[in-house]
Amino acid sequence: xxxxxxxxxxxxxxxxxxxxxxxxxxxxxxxxxxxxxxxxxxxxxxxxxxxxxxxxxxxxxxxxxxxxxxxxxxxxxxxxxxxxxxxxxxxxxxxxxxxxxxxxxxxxxxxxxx
Amino acid sequence: xxxxxxxxxxxxxxxxxxxxxxxxxxxxxxxxxxxxxxxxxxxxxxxxxxxxxxxxxxxxxxxxxxxxxxxxxxxxxxxxxxxxxxxxxxxxxxxxxxxxxxxxxxxxxxxxxxxxxxxxxxxxxxxxxxxxxxxxxxxxxxxxxxxxxxxxxxxxxxxxxxxxxxxxxxxxxxxxxxxxxxxxxxxxxxxxxxxxxxxxxxxxxxxxxxxxxxxxxxxxxxxxxxxxxxxxxxxxxxxxxxxxxxxxxxxxxxxxxxxxxxxxxxxxxxxxxxxxxxxxxxxxxxxxxxxxxxxxxxxxxxxxxxxxxxxxxxxxxxxxxxxxxxxxxxxxxxxxxxxxxxxxxxxxxxxxxxxxxxxxxxxxxxxxxxxxxxxxxxxxxxxxxxxxxxxxxxxxxxxxxxxxxxxxxxxxxxxxxxxxxxxxxxxxxxxxxxxxxxxxxxxxxxxxxxx
Numbered sequence: 001x002x003x004x005x006x007x008x009x010x011x012x013x014x015x016x017x018x019x020x021x022x023x024x025x026x027x028x029x030x031x032x033x034x035x036x037x038x039x040x041x042x043x044x045x046x047x048x049x050x051x052x053x054x055x056x057x058x059x060x061x062x063x064x065x066x067x068x069x070x071x072x073x074x075x076x077x078x079x080x081x082x083x084x085x086x087x088x089x090x091x092x093x094x095x096x097x098x099x100x101x102x103x104x105x106x107x108x109x110x111x112x113x114x
Numbered sequence: 115x116x117x118x119x120x121x122x123x124x125x126x127x128x129x130x131x132x133x134x135x136x137x138x139x140x141x142x143x144x145x146x147x148x149x150x151x152x153x154x155x156x157x158x159x160x161x162x163x164x165x166x167x168x169x170x171x172x173x174x175x176x177x178x179x180x181x182x183x184x185x186x187x188x189x190x191x192x193x194x195x196x197x198x199x200x201x202x203x204x205x206x207x208x209x210x211x212x213x214x215x216x217x218x219x220x221x222x223x224x225x226x227x228x229x230x231x232x233x234x235x236x237x238x239x240x241x242x243x244x245x246x247x248x249x250x251x252x253x254x255x256x257x258x259x260x261x262x263x264x265x266x267x268x269x270x271x272x273x274x275x276x277x278x279x280x281x282x283x284x285x286x287x288x289x290x291x292x293x294x295x296x297x298x299x300x301x302x303x304x305x306x307x308x309x310x311x312x313x314x315x316x317x318x319x320x321x322x323x324x325x326x327x328x329x330x331x332x333x334x335x336x337x338x339x340x341x342x343x344x345x346x347x348x349x350x351x352x353x354x355x356x357x358x359x360x361x362x363x364x365x366x367x368x369x370x371x372x373x374x375x376x377x378x379x380x381x382x383x384x385x386x387x388x389x390x391x392x393x394x395x396x397x398x399x400x401x402x403x404x405x406x407x408x409x410x411x412x413x414x415x416x417x418x419x420x421x422x423x424x425x426x427x428x429x430x431x432x433x434x435x436x437x438x439x440x441x442x443x444x445x446x447x448x449x450x451x452x453x454x455x456x457x458x459x460x461x462x463x464x465x466x467x468x469x470x471x472x473x474x475x476x477x478x479x480x481x482x483x484x485x486x487x488x489x490x491x492x493x494x495x496x497x498x499x500x501x502x503x504x505x506x507x508x509x510x511x512x513x514x515x516x517x518x519x520x521x522x523x524x525x526x527x528x529x530x531x532x533x534x535x536x537x538x539x540x541x542x543x544x545x546x547x548x549x550x551x552x553x554x555x556x557x558x559x560x561x562x563x564x565x
Binding site for chain 2: 027028029032033044046047048049051052055056058059060061070072074075076077
């Protein structure tokens with residue numbers, strides 16, 4: 001388990017929003033599975049990380065939750081992206097791209113940085 | 115605005131805990147079951163699948179704890195718990211609580227009483243007068259430092275030459291014998307200039323107030339009576355306006371009744387009848403002093419114009435006072451006009467209450483301090499005598515659960531329940547019971563389940 005990376009709260013919110021955009025309404029387990037799969041199991045989401053993040057997004061109005069029935073007939077809470085959530089996803093994606101671009105420039109050795 | 119929305123949602127989340135907790139427990143239970151089913155599908159035995167899923171979850175109880183922290187406002191929850199705890203302790207030791215309450219109530223009562231006095235005399239010195247803080251007394255000062263009243267010519271000069279007052283009034287206290295038919299009454303009244311009611315901004319309850327024209331030579335004798343006198347002496351007679359009463363044996367027509375609450379222009383004294391000061395020769399025994407600049411009998415005060423400070427008035431009065439001294443006859447007067455705020459008036463109750471009330475206020479403040487010190491001592495004494503009870507807490511019980519707690523297996527006793535069950539032992543001290551997250555060694559077996 002030690003090789004698994006911890007998830008930062010900020011990036012987790014972005015991952016959740018992106019997952020919901022890609023997959024549509026999804027329950028907590030689905031979101032966790034999807035994020036773990038996309039990361040090729042390099043990320044491990046325990047409940048204590050995932051659910052507070054979901055709750056925060058819900059409180060901020062980026063996602064909404066309704067009770068529904070899962071594929072194997074189990075009562076589960078389904079989260080879906082709200083309009084504000086879509087806007088936020090767009091904004092955060094841009095921010096993230098900008099940040100990673102800057103970091104990449106710092107970390108790749110290039111002539112002009114020396 | 116997102117944070118505001120989140121804050122409000124969290125505020126709401128601090129209530130209806132049980133329902134939300136149940137819902138969340140249901141949600142993560144569903145999560146767990148789905149994961150177990152998935153793992154069984156990949157070929158694990160049900161037991162292995164459950165175990166792996168639980169380990170993967172990172173602990174249901176700690177998840178609940180993390181979720182709880184985010185759901186409501188933690189401090190609000192803690193605050194409510196503290197309040198409940200406090201109430202429970204109060205209910206538990208009634209005699210002690212009663213003593214503390216009575217001790218505090220007594221001194222707070224004393225403080226309130228003295229403060230009412232302060233308010234009555236200094237903060238609202240003239241009941242029934244709006245914005246009494248703008249009223250400034252003008253007096254003269256003798257060479258010996260004594261503050262004395264002004265003469266009528268001095269008043270007229272200041273009234274006609276000042277620029278800082280919106281209205282400048284003179285009044286003199288007048289003992290009155292009132293008579294109407296067989297009824298007679300001794301009251302305190304006031305001889306006032308014609309602009310008295312306009313300047314104080316006091317309206318009439320019945321009829322009219324006095325007008326500047328009433329205080330001109332040859333005007334018919336009229337008077338305004340206070341609401342209190344109207345009720346007391348005339349039984350709130352609605353026909354009172356226009357009736358003639360005898361004031362110090364002189365017939366005077368009642369022009370109106372002042373509005374409720376107004377009691378004249380001197381703090382601490384109830385003045386019941388207001389007569390134009392041009393009637394001074396008829397109503398007093400000391401002859402006509404209206405044009406005598408040696409008889410200083412008038413308390414004068416004005417309402418400062420909006421925006422005019424006290425110091426501006428004071429400097430203007432100094433200048434006008436110097437002019438008066440030049441023309442005036444009395445060499446023993448040091449300063450003919452000084453301005454004094456109403457609450458420091460040398461003529462009303464303020465003059466003798468100011469030193470007394472400041473002392474009283476200091477004393478009751480001290481009493482409050484002493485009571486607080488006593489109660490603090492009492493609390494300290496009690497906590498010393500209850501020191502042993504501290505050892506009733508399990509060593510390691512803390513206000514926050516430990517971060518890596520082993521997952522709780524279904525069927526295993528929930529530490530939450532265990533602690534609640536122990537409530538009798540711990541008494542009401544652990545009122546915030548479920549906040550005592552069970553430390554790992556409280557149920558030592560569980561450490562075995564950690565992978």
